[in-house]
Amino acid sequence: MIIPVRCFTCGKVIGNKWDHYLDLLQADYSEGDALDALGLVRYCCRRMLMTHVDxxxxxxxxxxxxxxxxxxxxxxxxxxxxxxL
Structure with a gap:
């Protein structure tokens, strides 16, 4: 599956952050630090990226x-x- 475009709970756009999240993880960031760098502070949005399975x-x-x-x-x-686009 592809990453959802918006957070299911709050509606924040998160679909454009998936590739950046993977890049940060490969650059030896921890999951929490990568999410902080992307500006995801709500735990609902953090859950969407951390629990996604491609x-x-x-x-x-x-x-x-x-x-x-x-x-x-x-x-x-x-x-x-x-x-x-």
Whole structure:
């Protein structure tokens, strides 16, 4: 699944922070420090990023149909493209 665009509880936009969150985690930030750096102070918004599981990447590992795999990659590319607009 892709990260929801808004927090389910308060409605704050969080969908644009997912890639930055992953970049900060790879730069050896702790989860709390990364969320603080992104300006997420409400625990409901923090929960949305900390508990998100990227299921599309996990499902692609078990796909036996290569054309379906390409379809998922195309869909994820289009989602990233529209997210940048």
């Amino acid at each position: 299921l599309i990447e996990k499902l692609l590992n078990y796909n036996s149909n290569p054309s379906l795999s390409l379809f998922f990659l195309f869909c994820s590319f289009m989602l990233e493209l529209f997210d940048c």
